[in-house]
Structures are given as structure tokens and as C-alpha cells.
Amino acid sequence: MSHILRFPDLALGELEQEVLETLWHEGPLSPGGVHRRVGVARGISVNTVSSALKRLQDKGLLEREKVSHSYVYTAVVTRAELQRQLIGAIASRFAGEERSGLLAAFVDVAEAGGEETLRKLEAMIAARLTEGE
Incomplete structure (x- = not known):
């Protein structure tokens, strides 16, 4: 349960x-x-x-x-916006100054979705890094 x-x-x-x-x-x-x-x-x-x-x-x-x-x-919210709000609420409530545990948990969830999900996550991160340059 x-x-x-x-x-x-x-x-x-x-x-x-x-x-x-x-x-x-x-x-x-x-x-x-x-x-x-x-x-x-x-x-x-x-x-x-x-x-x-x-x-x-x-x-x-x-x-x-x-x-x-x-x-x-x-x-009045999309599925994606609700997901952002939920993850944001968890992050602000439990992450504090130390974010590595939160990030590790997020990667674990992505990993459970299989290699394709991890590759999508990798591509999203690469795209955000490129946007920031």
C-alpha cells in the first residue's frame, strides 16, 4: 500500500x-x-x-x-501546469537548501519509465542548458 x-x-x-x-x-x-x-x-x-x-x-x-x-x-490549468504545481509544492516543502535528494528521486522516477524516458529527460536538460547560454 x-x-x-x-x-x-x-x-x-x-x-x-x-x-x-x-x-x-x-x-x-x-x-x-x-x-x-x-x-x-x-x-x-x-x-x-x-x-x-x-x-x-x-x-x-x-x-x-x-x-x-x-x-x-x-x-483552468493544463495537466502540465498541475504537474509543475505539484512538483513545485513538494520541492519547496521538502528540498530546502539540499536539492540533491530531490533530484535523485526525480531521476529514479524517470528511470522507472525506462531508457526512453531517461533519454527524453537528458534531451530536455540539454535544451534548457542551450537556452541559458
Whole structure:
């Protein structure tokens, strides 16, 4: 069993993650639309999906607009931006002055993705170094 560190502003439950994935893939949706794509398969109510949407809005990850008698929710961050925020939160919270442990952990994660992932990381680092020159 894995233990996940929870950061109150960025912590996402499984339902919240699936809702975000759906909005990234489908675009703006009403609670009913999200429920049809996520809630039906999970056997949960529209109210449960609406609660997840509201939590994501409160975390600043969604915005909503009133359309007719319902709200339509839109993701306001991309997957890449959320990844940056999560990694940034972990880095600022645990890295302190000593960053080598954080960097080693990041390389370990990349290594778990295989040689191709490590090569992509190497290319990204080389590109950033070239930009800085």
C-alpha cells in the first residue's frame, strides 16, 4: 500500500483526478455531463460528482459559468501546469537548501519509465542548458 503525502491545496482524490481528466479530454461540461462520463460507471450520484466539481473549483483548478439552470465547469490549468504545481509544492516543502535528494528521486522516477524516458529527460536538460547560454 502506498502512502501519499497530502498537500491541502493540491491534494486530489481519485474521483477528482478522474473528473479533471474528463474535463481535459472532453472540454467544458455540466455536472450531468461529467456524471454520465464518470459517475455512472462508478455507481455514484450526480450530487457526489457535483461535490467533486465544487472541491476542484475551490482549489482553483476549475471555473464555472452559469448556463441556463446549471453550471458548466472548465479546467483552468493544463495537466502540465498541475504537474509543475505539484512538483513545485513538494520541492519547496521538502528540498530546502539540499536539492540533491530531490533530484535523485526525480531521476529514479524517470528511470522507472525506462531508457526512453531517461533519454527524453537528458534531451530536455540539454535544451534548457542551450537556452541559458
